[in-house]
Amino acid sequence: MNQESTTAINLSGHVRNAPKKRTVWKRYLDNKYFFIMLAPVILYFIIFHYIPIYGVIIAFENFKIIKGITGSPWVGLDNFRDMFSGLYFIPVLKNTFIINFYKLLFGFPAPILLAVLLNEIRKPLFKKSVQTITYLPYFLSWIALSGIIIEFLSPSRGPVNVLLNMLGFKPIFFIASVDWFRSILVSTEIWKTVGFNAIIYLAAIAGINPELYEAADVDGISKLKKIWYITLPSISPVIVIMLILTSGQIINDDFDQIYNLLNAKVSSVGEVISTYTYTEGIQKMNYSYAAAVGLFKNVVALVVVLTANFIAKRFSNETIF
Amino acid sequence: MPTYKTHKSDMIFTIFVYAVLTLLAVVTLLPFLQIVTLSMSPAEIVNSYGFHFIPTSFDFSGYRQVFKNDLIWTAYGNTILRTVLAVTLTLILTFLGAYPLSKKFLPHRTFWTGFVVLTMFFSGGMIPSYILIKELGLMNSIWSLILPGAVSTFLLLIVRNFIHEIPEALEESAKMDGANDIYILWRIILPLSLPVLATVALYTGVYHWNAWFDSMLYIQDEKKQVLQLVLRHIVLDGDLAASRTETGQTNVNTESMKLATLIVSILPILCVYPFLQKYFVKGTLIGSIKG
Numbered sequence: 097m098n099q100e101s102t103t104a105i106n107l108s109g110h111v112r113n114a115p116k117k118r119t120v121w122k123r124y125l126d127n128k129y130f131f132i133m134l135a136p137v138i139l140y141f142i143i144f145h146y147i148p149i150y151g152v153i154i155a156f157e158n159f160k161i162i163k164g165i166t167g168s169p170w171v172g173l174d175n176f177r178d179m180f181s182g183l184y185f186i187p188v189l190k191n192t193f194i195i196n197f198y199k200l201l202f203g204f205p206a207p208i209l210l211a212v213l214l215n216e217i218r219k220p221l222f223k224k225s226v227q228t229i230t231y232l233p234y235f236l237s238w239i240a241l242s243g244i245i246i247e248f249l250s251p252s253r254g255p256v257n258v259l260l261n262m263l264g265f266k267p268i269f270f271i272a273s274v275d276w277f278r279s280i281l282v283s284t285e286i287w288k289t290v291g292f293n294a295i296i297y298l299a300a301i302a303g304i305n306p307e308l309y310e311a312a313d314v315d316g317i318s319k320l321k322k323i324w325y326i327t328l329p330s331i332s333p334v335i336v337i338m339l340i341l342t343s344g345q346i347i348n349d350d351f352d353q354i355y356n357l358l359n360a361k362v363s364s365v366g367e368v369i370s371t372y373t374y375t376e377g378i379q380k381m382n383y384s385y386a387a388a389v390g391l392f393k394n395v396v397a398l399v400v401v402l403t404a405n406f407i408a409k410r411f412s413n414e415t416i417f
Numbered sequence: 418m419p420t421y422k423t424h425k426s427d428m429i430f431t432i433f434v435y436a437v438l439t440l441l442a443v444v445t446l447l448p449f450l451q452i453v454t455l456s457m458s459p460a461e462i463v464n465s466y467g468f469h470f471i472p473t474s475f476d477f478s479g480y481r482q483v484f485k486n487d488l489i490w491t492a493y494g495n496t497i498l499r500t501v502l503a504v505t506l507t508l509i510l511t512f513l514g515a516y517p518l519s520k521k522f523l524p525h526r527t528f529w530t531g532f533v534v535l536t537m538f539f540s541g542g543m544i545p546s547y548i549l550i551k552e553l554g555l556m557n558s559i560w561s562l563i564l565p566g567a568v569s570t571f572l573l574l575i576v577r578n579f580i581h582e583i584p585e586a587l588e589e590s591a592k593m594d595g596a597n598d599i600y601i602l603w604r605i606i607l608p609l610s611l612p613v614l615a616t617v618a619l620y621t622g623v624y625h626w627n628a629w630f631d632s633m634l635y636i637q638d639e640k641k642q643v644l645q646l647v648l649r650h651i652v653l654d655g656d657l658a659a660s661r662t663e664t665g666q667t668n669v670n671t672e673s674m675k676l677a678t679l680i681v682s683i684l685p686i687l688c689v690y691p692f693l694q695k696y697f698v699k700g701t702l703i704g705s706i707k708g
Binding site for chain 1: 427430431434437441447448449452455463466469470511518522523524532533536538540541546547549551553564565567568573597598602626628629630634649652653675676682683686687690691694697698
């Protein structure tokens, strides 16, 4: 039944579209309870998400808090020009991409590998214990974790350096070393997330038809070959989707982790867009400039994520929705 | 029963797998062991050279300092309060919002869903959000920590998808008995949705327990800070919170006090998380692979 009636023209030539309006209004009225339920949520999104989106106008102004958004002078793209011609932004952008790239390169296969290995375990107690232990770091904040990491890698007290010393090497101040800092970021990120991220792959592996393995058994295939020829190909749709979606995060750095581990000595390799936005915007109160940086990042992230979703959809007829 | 040929490489591989996983578990635990040990060791051991995985002598003065430190306990209370309020609010809003969105006949459903989903892809950023909180007069208020994150689109979609799976027949028969939409929601949908709501509660709870940055941005009053932020001050900035309770105390124990603070702040999560496994697994699955 077509509830949206087309506009009708009455005798004097005026367009009459009252029936359309009333019908829509009536539809809302019929479902009034649903909209009453939905209203607070919509209100929340308007206030805390859409109004700040409007607030990116700050990026195009020379914003002064006293004058407010409407009172501050318009400067167009000046802030963006400053960004790209300034000394600091490009290195920060470079750091962001490099760090995220390495995180993707090493961090993406890790949970897959873990899931595959865990799947080979026959003793449920061992399996459950390893799982529970490996996703312990996921539930802790980066504040707690960075405290632990700094202690662990301490040049004077940390076991890593004690071990190095025993092997005849000099102690390395990992956290403050430009050579090591990015590796620390990548490896600690893996340490935190590998256990939890493996869950998805474990679930996918659990869904593989056991008959495939039984058939392989009849042929007398070794375990390694079974993994290579059965397990991995069977979960490859999940892998590909996850890969595409994770790549969509290429510009989204982890402020939490980096801010807590960053120190003055390594800012040349560790300063990323989000920490830069914070330093410039909140600490130095360069609101407009920082808003421009933030806007740039969000726009790039949007484009990349939409592209990634589009590719994922084309590949498997599935998106996250 | 047919016996299958076993490969010699299989045995090596199995040993390899067990070895690697054991190593992984050990490596994950080692840093924690060190922290625990150092937090309860006397100063000479803390500063001494060598491995510190098992405590050799005990000194709980670090913990004593923590227990006497009012700031830590105030912050603990703030965190608990914030988490409880936020989880309650999030549960209510997310559930209320997900139910209508799960109804196919909702007018302009695509629009409303899109309205919500768009926020996942684009946000104003740190600066406009900061200015918004200022303008709303929420600075220094616990609501600046609770309201901005009240509804997560990700969790909203998970709940929506879950409710979508509930058979319509249940609702229709209730309707025939004369129930209105709110009654249906309260008496039928809600009890059935407890598993997914548990997932929402857990994700939200962990998030708020560990949150610190919003407190750093928006809360100036030290007594209203959350635990993780106070922890950060003590551990990373070497704050002299320790000297607040005992003047003239030597700072030799500061290191073990720092670590004792750390342990105390993560203890609740440590105790609780092993039991939450199945809720996170379920939630992650529904959210990521679309059920």
